[in-house]
Amino acid sequence: VNSFLSFKGISLNFSLSFEYGAKTYNSTLAERVEGVDPNNNADRRVLKDRWKQPGDKTFFKNIALKEDVSNLTTRFVQDYNHLSIGSVSLGYDLKKNICKKIGLNGLRFSFNMSDIGRFSTVKEERGLSYPFSRQFTFSLSAQL
Numbered sequence: 001v002n003s004f005l006s007f008k009g010i011s012l013n014f015s016l017s018f019e020y021g022a023k024t025y026n027s028t029l030a031e032r033v034e035g036v037d038p039n040n041n042a043d044r045r046v047l048k049d050r051w052k053q054p055g056d057k058t059f060f061k062n063i064a065l066k067e068d069v070s071n072l073t074t075r076f077v078q079d080y081n082h083l084s085i086g087s088v089s090l091g092y093d094l095k096k097n098i099c100k101k102i103g104l105n106g107l108r109f110s111f112n113m114s115d116i117g118r119f120s121t122v123k124e125e126r127g128l129s130y131p132f133s134r135q136f137t138f139s140l141s142a143q144l
Helices: 027-034 096-101
Strands: 002-007 010-025 077-093 106-120 135-143
Touching: 096 106
Parallel strands: none
Antiparallel strands: 002 010, 010 077, 077 106, 106 135
16 A cells, blocks of 8 residues: 655655455464474473473473474464555655745755564564664755
């Protein structure tokens, strides 16, 4: 979704994307939490949220079973709703009569942001990759 609004010299432009009602297979849970060697994993769900004794009702199996691989199962299929705010730009055009007084034909101030935020029902794992980076830009444009 892209939108542009303008009123009395102020302009707002933004873009976002969304998904609603989708399903996704969460391979991170299947590979990094469920089928893991607890001696070689830093994910605290491996030790904290696992089955430990008879009567426990948990999502993850007992790691003492020493099973390397969990079979593909719908247990790791999750509802996936996602909203991503891609960019926002806010600008202001100085009035022409003020610009003329300072010897310009036009003057614009603007502020831009990109990759602002991601909201999802499934936690997005980044692993060892760089985190999502936000960018902020201020600009000033003068017309002579």
